[in-house]
Amino acid sequence: MLELRNPHQSQAGGDSMIFMVFCGKEWFMIWLLSLGIALISLLIILVPAFLLYPAVCHGKIKSPRSAMLLLFSLWVLMLFFMTGMPTLDFHTLDFNCNIIPFRGLIDAPIQYGFNVLIFLPIGCFPSLLWAPFSKWKNILWLGFGLSLLIETAQLFTFRTTDIDDLIANTLGTAFGFLVAKGLGSLMQIEVTADQYCSQKEIWFMLATILTVILFQPLLSRVLWTAAIHFLY
Secondary structure: OOOOOOOOHHHHHHHHHHHHHHHHHHHHHHHHHHHHHHHHHHHHHHHHHHHHHHHHOOOOOOOOHHHHHHHHHHHHHHHHHHHOOOOOOOOOOOEEEOOOOHHHHHHHHHHHHHHHHHHHHHHHHHHHOHHHHHOHHHHHHHHHHHHHHHHHHHHHHHOOOOHHHHHHHHHHHHHHHHHHHHHHHHHHOOHHHOOOOHHHHHHHHHHHHHHHHHHHHHHHHHHHHHHHHHOO
């Protein structure tokens, strides 16, 4: 370890600086280890899912559509992590609810707007990927159902289950659908029969996402335990 010390500095001050440099390096290594463990635990689930996908969903799909499907899957996964879904490693029962509509619009308008924005992709991507969701009724039910799942799951975390979140998320889905329709007209995107996704594809994607949410933290914990035993 390189020792950085001012010649006019006291011994105590020099030792303090050395300690800070050492701790900084140690915490950086811990951060790298945490990142590596998180990625490995994620890959343990995603690699088998990637290999199983063609067999389960009957063959390969076109590259642009594959990229869109991947982006949508990652967004849903990030959405679940942002909203604090319970896992096998952490869950509790906490009835912290708000059942008064539009209370959040007055008390926290920025948060209300954020809840609208995060559901824009939920209204946009599915309507471009799958024919059934190119209809108003189906896409709104999808957004409402996904939001209801998240709000219900938050009963098992320390977060608040809020009817305003349900309203804002459904509204965001509607706006996302309008964006998709605008993009479809502008770029002449059409959801044709060969792009029609079977129910297997949708269920496979959801099953993979839920598997990551439930098991990735548990896998990370197992890998952390193994790393600690190996290092110490």
